[in-house]
Amino acid sequence: MCGITGWIDWNRDLATSHNTAIVEQMTETLTARGPDAKGIWIAGSCALGHRRLAVIDPTNGAQPMVIHHESGTYAIAYNGELYNASELREDLLHKGYKFRTHCDTEVLLVAYIEWKQACVERLNGIFAFAVWEETEQRLFMARDRLGVKPLFYAEGEGWFAFGSEPKALLKHPNISPIIGSEGVAEIFIVGPARTPGHGIYKQLRELRPGKTLTYDHNGSRSSTYWQLESYEHEHNEEQTAQHVRELLLDTVERQLVSDVPVCTLLSGGLDSSALTALTALHHKRNGLGQVNTFSVDYVDNDKHFKAHSFQPNADEPWIQRMVEELQTKHHYIKFDTPELVDSLTTAVHVRDLPGMTDIDGSLYLFCREIKKHATVALSGEAADEVFGGYPWFHREEALSASTFPWALSVPLRTSLLKPEIADAIKGEQYAADRYSQAVAEVPLLNGEDEAASRMRKMSYLNITRFMPTLLDRKDRMSMGVGLEVRVPYTDHRLVQYAFNVPWSIKTHGHREKGLLRKALEGLLPHDVLYRKKSPYPKTHNPSYLNAVRTQVLQRLDDPSSPLHTFIQADRIRSIAASEEASSNLPWFGQLMSGPQLFAYLLQIDYWMRSYQIQVRF
Known part of the structure; x- marks a missing residue:
């Protein structure tokens, strides 16, 4: 596993010391993801950065990896694991390819050389990767089918950047920590269940699971290579x-x-x-x-x-x-x-x-x-x-609700916001639109009765x-x-x-x-x-509630807190004094209890201060 980042710019030579330093900074932000090694590869308009966590073939799997093939030069920055690497290697050996390592990075890059964009359909694994084709001056990116490995990107006039995490992109000179109305809605209304494809930061987007993206002189184009399909189940x-x-x-x-x-x-x-x-x-x-x-x-x-x-x-x-x-x-x-x-x-x-x-x-x-x-x-x-x-x-109340079952508290969340913020982001409509968008994607099965269709929708x-x-x-x-x-x-x-x-x-x-x-x-x-399901454990110690409640009230006593821009402080103080505040039950919408509400507000306050978040509707 690793961290990857990169920058394409048609208007700059990225090999200059200034631009190389930027790529170095972008790469360094991902050190925790890859503490074992780092690598930078730059060729004219393309720069790739990599931080490595060595799991397979620790000695020979350094990245970015470059292969000079008769069809051109190919470079890859890859985060993930291929669980069918041995089968792919055998297929490629039979096609005449030779391998110099035992790592799946080389298997993936050779697979791209052989099958180009169609290689993703053959992969079984968790991955986010980018391949640069020097001859074609083209970047190809892909993310695994279910979104286990993250991948974010941003683009502007004549440039494109990507990274495993937003922190890498925030080191790019063209990208600032700005959020707009959608970002505010994602944080305060539907968060932490972030909408796929949205990067929260105004300039960032997320490559959705099961999708690829190509970037060249004609701009970026995304396509879907995998999605859930509906068909009749034939087994008893x-x-x-x-x-x-x-x-x-x-x-x-x-x-x-x-x-x-x-x-x-x-x-x-x-x-x-x-x-x-x-x-x-x-x-x-x-x-x-x-x-x-x-x-x-x-x-x-x-x-x-x-x-x-x-x-x-x-x-x-x-x-x-x-x-x-x-x-x-x-x-x-x-x-x-x-x-x-x-x-x-x-x-x-x-x-x-x-x-x-x-x-x-x-x-x-x-x-x-x-x-x-x-x-x-x-x-x-x-x-x-x-x-x-x-x-x-x-x-039944979750199955029949016209919203996500983990977002039943949108009206309550909206009520915590200042009226002018609530009007600006139209939170309830935003959540409804995101739900409608998701439901419209569901691959329905012809002839399926209403009850079965409802469960298919819930599963999707x-x-x-x-x-x-x-x-x-x-x-x-x-x-x-x-x-x-x-x-x-x-x-x-x-x-x-x-x-x-x-x-x-x-x-x-x-x-x-x-x-x-x-x-x-x-x-x-x-x-x-046959044990009944129990969720991820959380603390039941009242000292935790007391700590986060005290701290959030202290933040609200600070006039400079960013929270004052968004929420009605008196509403939070009222909740803090209520009996519900001590409950570990998720009364504040399916994802959040009283202690979690206070902790979430603390995180928002800290995030906006430390990342110097700017809000521009």
Whole structure:
């Protein structure tokens, strides 16, 4: 895994010392993503920058990588992993190509030389990459199908720039930290579930998952190479469960390939326990010894935890159950309130935006500790979106709402804004437009009844709108400490297959993720297999609420706080004094509890100050 950036400019020689220094600065911002090595390649109008996290062939995989072929010179900056690199290498060897390394970077670049833009259709992996064709004076970029790896870009008259993260682009002289009405709406109304394609910053855009982009003297052009498709599901329940099992087994085997240690994140839930069990089987077959597993929790959570519908039980007993079952070498990681509060600002720097507050911060701290023992980890992210695990898949009010199920509180969010801001951004209309845009994309199936169509729509919204939010969080917080996290449940074959499975099969046994449970029978203990879903752990310690509430009230007492531009301070003070403020239930819209609201406002305040955000409607 790595960080990539680049700059094309038809009006400048980028090899001059001044312009080279700019590329160096853009590249240096991505050091955390690639702590092992850096590289710059410049040829006239094109400059590519790369920071490397060495996972495959650490000795020979330096980037940017350049190949001089009979058809011209090609240079690549690549972030990701190809899980079918060995098959692609064999295909290319049969076509007469020779390889000088064992890394997937060379496989990808040679694949581009052979198949050009169509190469992306052959890739199984997580990736964001850019290839420069010197002869054609053309840049080609692509992003993986589900958006595991990030890629942002900006363009102006005669120039184009890209980067793994906004921080790289913000070092470009033509790009400023400006947000407009859409950016404000993304932050205050629909955030942190950012709309795919939007970079929040006014000049930035995001290359959406499953898309490519070409830039040359005629400008930029984007096209889609993959998207979810609807078709009749032809397998019965038994066949479906067996096929899901086979796909998952194949996916995990592919994703365990690494030249550095691999561990798993283990919460004791269905998704992470399954991946850990498959990893343990792989280790046993290959004589690799114990699997290293990691879990996260908070000091005194055992004293303050109270079961509720969103989190029915604590994780620790279930973690211990799986550790004993699989004989893993487990690492319990715990954080206390002061460190968690401090991580809120760190998470803003890592994400370049306010995000999921303590959930971001704790994940950053968690990954930082894992990195001391491993460079690659497997995570159960995305199983809930793919197999229908979230509560909103099963609640009528969410299914019948004319908005995203995680955005039911848009009117409440709007009410916190100053009237002039609310009028300027038209937040409720903005959210409605984004929802309509998403629903219009859903590939409906002819002849499908209303109930089935409604579940297909819910699945599509989760996979294309909510899942990218969590994948972005996972990538940024893990790569912020140089840890590569792989997410087997996002294999595009598995996602596409599950998307067309009828809801009656997905909910086998009248359970959320019933199909996945059935597919994993015999792999996990029965009690773990049928444990009720529990979300990513968060602190229940009242000291956290007290800390973030106190700090946000202090910010509101500061007349220079950027928050005063946007929100009604008295409304926040009223909420802070209310009984709801102490609740860890997501009453402030599906994604945010009282403590998270205060923490989110703290992140906004810090982000606008430290990034010197300018607002221009």
